[in-house]
Amino acid sequence: MSTETTDDEDKKRSKLEKMYPIGLGLVSLMHERDLITFINDNNGNVRVMKKKGSNSYSIPSHLYAVCNFDISLLPIKLNLPMVCKPLDWTSACPPGEEPRTLSDLSGGYLSGPTGEIYDRYRLLSTGSLHHYSLYIGRGKGDSKKLCGVMNTLQGQAFKINSDWLKYILENENSFVEYGYLKPRFLVSLNLKKAYDLLREFHMKDKVINQFCSFSELLQTLNKNIQCSRYEDFIIKLAIAYDGYHFYLPAFLDFRGRIYRSGILHFHERDLARSLILFAGTESKDSISEEMKIQIMVAAAFHYKKFITVDHAKEWCLNNFYNLEKNLIDFAREAKHPFQFLAIAIGLCNNKTDVLLNTPITQDASASAYQIMSYFLMDEILAKRTNLIPSEDGEIKDLYSFLLEELIEFMKAELDNKSLSNTVCQILTRKIVKNLFMPIIYGKTLMSTTMDLKDNLSHYITYKDCCVVAKACFQFWNQRYPGMNCLIRLIRHIGWIASAGDRPVFYKVPYFTTVQDSMKMEATKIWVYDRLHKKKRGVTLRIATSQRNRKKTVTSTFVNFIHQRDAYIAMNVVESMLFSNWPIYTVHDNFISTVEKSN
Template sequence: MVCPPLDWVVQHPEGKEWLNISDLKGGYLNSISGLIHDRYRLLSSGNIKNFFIYFGKFEDSLSLKKAADLCEVMNKLQSQGFKINSEFLQLILKYEESFVHTGYLMPSFLTKRNINDVSELVRNLYIAAEQKLRHLTDYSSLIQTFVTNIQRARYEQTLIEMASAYDGYTFYLPAFLDFRGRIYRSGILHFHERDLARSLILIEDISIYEDYNPEFFDHYVRAFKTAAAYHYRSFTSDEAALCRISQLLHDLKGTDPLLSSEGTLIDFAKGAKHPFQFLANLRAIVEVDKVQKKSPFTLDQILSSPITQDASASAYQILSYFLLDDTLAKRTNLIPMDGDDRIQDVYNHIEIELKSFIAREGSVPEEVFKDITRSLVKSIFMPIIYGKSQMSTADDLRGHLRSITTKKECFHIASLCFKFWKEKFAHMDHLIGIIRLLGWFAASCGRPVLYSTKFFNTSQDYMVMEPYSLWVYDKLKKRKRKVTLSVSSQDKRDRKKTEISTFVNFIHQKDAFIAMSVIEDMRKDGYPIYTVHDNLICTITKSQDLPGIYRKVFHDLGAPLKLVNNMIWMNLISIPIEKGIAGEENSLTEKKRMSVRV
C-alpha cells in the first residue's frame, strides 16, 4: 500500500454488448485477467451472477459516461495518501502499561497464549473452585471471555506492528464496492476500523499546507478542539462541545502535559466514546497550549488530523427527502430547525413520542417503561425501516429487558412499537411498501430487480437456497460423514427475500450515490476526502465546506417522484434484461461450475 494504485479506466473488449464493472481496469496494483474470480477487485459480491453493477450498453454514450464518472470517484478515493500518527504511536508504545492498566489495551502476552492450552488450564481451575464460582459464572462463559480477550490482543498488537511498519511512509487505502455501490476498504488499518486504528491515521496532502492561512490559525485550533470534544461524547451544539473541552484543558493545568508515568492524560479519556481518537487529539491540543501556537508538530497535527462529520440517521434523511417531510428533515439536521440551532437527534424525538404513545395505549410496568432508552429505541427503529419483523423485535427486547420482563411482555411491547410506527410513520410505511412490491413483482415475473443512479446500475437477484448433501472425510473420527450445504438454485427466485430486501438495497444504493456525489464535488475542488458510508472525513481547513456540499447533493437529486418513477419504469414498464447484462460473468460462472462438476 505504499505505492499508488493504478487508475481505473474503461476497457473496450470486442464482441460485448453490455458494459459492466468487469470492464474496468486498474486498482492495486495490476490487472489480472482470465478465469479468476478475484479479477473483479472493484466488486466485493461473492455471487457475481446474481448481484453485480452494470452501466448499460457499450454503444450508449450515457453508459460510458456513467462508467467514467465512477472511475473518477474511485480514483479520487484510492489516490488519497495517508500517514501514521507517529507521535501518538510512540506514546502508545511508551506508555503501553498505562493503557493496559486503564483497560484501553489488552496485555501483549495474551497474543502468545494457545487457546487450547488456556481452555485446559481454566477447566482445571474452575473444577477446583467450582463451589465458589458456580453462582458467578459457568465454564463456557469463562472460556468465551478468554477467547475474546486473546483475539482482541492479537488484533491490537497486529495493528500496532502494522502502524510501526508504515511509519514514515505515505500509504494508500484501495477502495472497492459492494453490489449496492457502498464503498469499503481492505485490511485493518483504515477508517472503517475501530477506534485504535482510526487514531493512528493522518491525512497526507501537500495542498493542506498550500491552503493554510496563518491568520486563521486560532480559528483552526478552535474548530480542532470542538471536533476533539465530539470524540469524548455527543453534544447538542458546537458551543457546548467547545465549553466541555475547555473545561478539561483547565483541569489538566498543573499536570504533566506529556503524559506522566501515572497516566495523567489517559485518565481524562475514561468514559470517552472514542478514547484513542480523543487522546490523539487532546495531546495535540495540549502541545499547542504548551509551545504557544505554531510549532512544526502542532501545525502538522492540526492540519493533517481527520475531521469526522457523520450524517444524522442518513436513512431517515433520505426518507424525509422522498416524502418531502420537513419535520423529519429538521429532526435529522438536513434542514435547520426553526428557532433552534441545536443538533437534533431523531431517536430522542422518537423516544419521547413512543413513551407518550405507550403510556396512552398499553399497560407496561413502570420499571420496564424506565428502561426504554434512546439506545433501545434506536435498536428498534433503525432496522424497522429495513424490514425487521415484530417477532424479531420481541426477541431483541427480551435480550435488553430479560431480567425484568417475560417473553409475553416483550411481545406486547414490540406490538406497541409497531402500532406506533404504523400510526406515526404511516407515510413512510406506504413508501416502503411500494418499493417492496416492485421487488416482489419483478421476482414473480422471473426477473432480477434493477436500480439506477447517475454513476451505475445495480442488479439484484435472490434465489431460493436449496440443501445439497455431500460426503467428507473426518480426520479426527477417521470416517466419512455427511455435510449439508445451502446452495443457490439456478431458476427459483426467492420472492419473499426479494420483497424484504428491495427497499433496504434501494436506500443503501441512494446512500452510496450521495457519498459518491460528495466525493465528486470534493474532487473538483481538490479537497481530501474519505467516506465510511454516511460518514465523511476531511481536514480541518476544508471540513467547514462539507455540510454545504452534502445538502447541495440532496438539492441536486431533483424531484423525488422522478427517482421512484424511474425504478417503476425499469422494473415494470421497460423490459428488464435477464441475460446479457452480466455478459461474460454468466459464461464465466458456468465454466467454473462445469469444472467443479468434472
C-alpha cells in the same frame, strides 16, 4: 557400456544433490514449533463433491494441517495500504467498447484486483456472483465519471500520526491497566495449552463452576485473544508505515458503496482510525486560534454528544487545558477514546503539521430517515434528522424524539397499566434505536420481541415482550404512516419483479444495481468432528434456479436506500474532482481536514 552407465548415474546423482526439500523442512519445522497440527478430518477448506447419479453430496477424506494460530492474521491474506499511488481505474475493454460490469474495469493494486477482493465487497449477502452485481451506465462518460470518483478517493495520501504512535508505545502498560488495550502476551499464547489449563482450573474451582460454564470462559478467552491480536497487528502496521505516505485503493460493492481493503483505514475501529492523518497538506508555521477551537470541538464530539457546537466549545474551554495531568484516565469515559486522545495529544504538543492534517469527521444523522424524509417531503422528519438545520443551532436526535413519543403511546394505548409504567421507566434511547433503526432491513415482530426479551427480561415476561413489540409496530404504523407506505411501496416493486421471474434493477446515472435472490436448497454432508471425535451431519445450502420472493421483498428497500446514499456520496466527491481537497468517505460519513471541514 560400463562407462556410459557410470556417466548416467553421475548425472542423476548430481541432479539429486541440487534438489533441496525446502517445503518438507519448512512443514517439519512448523510442526516441531507447534505452529501446526496434523489431523485426519475435514475441518479445512474443502470442496463439496456431488456423487454421480444421486442427489447426495460428500467431501473427500484427506490429511490436513491445522494452524495453532489465527490464520486470518497472515499478511498474505491481507490487502495492505500502498506506499505508491494506486493504479487509476480505467476501462479494460478493447478500444471502442464501453465497460459494462466491474470486471471490465482495472485499477487499484499494481498486481490487479483479485477475485477474493471482489468477492468480499460485491457479495455481501450471497456466495454467487450471479445473484448480486453492478452494471455501469450506458450513458456517455458514465464509466469515466465512476472511475473519476474512485480515483479521486484512492489518490488521497495518508500518513501515520507519529506522535500518537510514540505515545501509545511509551504508555502501553498504562493503556493495558486502564482497559484500553489487551495484554500483549495473549498474542503469542498457545491456544491448545491455554484451553487445557482453563478446563483444568475450571474443574477445580467450585465458585467459578457455579457462576459460568467452561464454554463461556472459553468464549471470553477467545474474544480477548482475538482482540489482542488485532490491536498488536494494527500497531505493528502503523510502525511499518510510519514515515511513509500511503494510499488506500478503492473498491465498489454491488450497491455502489465504496470500500477500502485491509484493516488500516477509516472504515475500521477506533484504534486504526486514530493512527491515520491526511498527508500532502501544505505546511504552515502556525494555525489560527479559530482552527484550534474547531479541532477541540472535533475532539469533544469524540468524547460525547452535545446539543450544539457552542456547548462543545464551552466544554473544551473548561476541560482541555487541564488534560495534561492524567490524560489517559480522563479519556476512559470517551465515546471514541483513541481518536479523542490522538487529537488531545496533537493539541498538547501544538504541532502545526499534525493539527492541519487531523481528520475531522461528519457523520450523517440517521441517513436512511433523512433520505425518506426527502422523498416524502416531510419537513418535520427532515428537521428531526438535521437534513434541515435547526434555527436555534441545536443538533436534533431522531431516536430521542421516538423515545418520547413511544412512551406517550405506551401510556395511552396499553391496557395493562402496570406493564405500561414498568416499560416506560426502563425504555432508553439505545433500546429504541435498536428497535426502529433496522426497520429498513425488514425487522419483524418476532425479532423485535427477541430484542425486547434481551433488554427487558429482568423486568417483564416473554409474553409481555410480545405485547410491547406489537405496540411498537402499532406506534410506527400510526405515527409514521408515510415512511411505512414508502417502505412497502418499494418492497412491492421488488415482489412484482420477482413474481414475474425477473431480477430487481435499481438505476442511478452512474450505474445499475442488479438483485437476483435465489432459493437455497438444504443438502446434508458428513464431516468428522475433531472436538467430539465422531461423525456429524452438516447441512449446506446450495442455490437453486428458483427466485426467492421473500428475500427479495425484504432486501429491496435496504438496497435501494444504500444505493441512494452511495450516489449522494459520489456526487459530493465528483464536485471536488478538480479542487484537490482532502476527502475520505465512509458511505454517508465524510472526513476532511480542519481547513476544509466547514
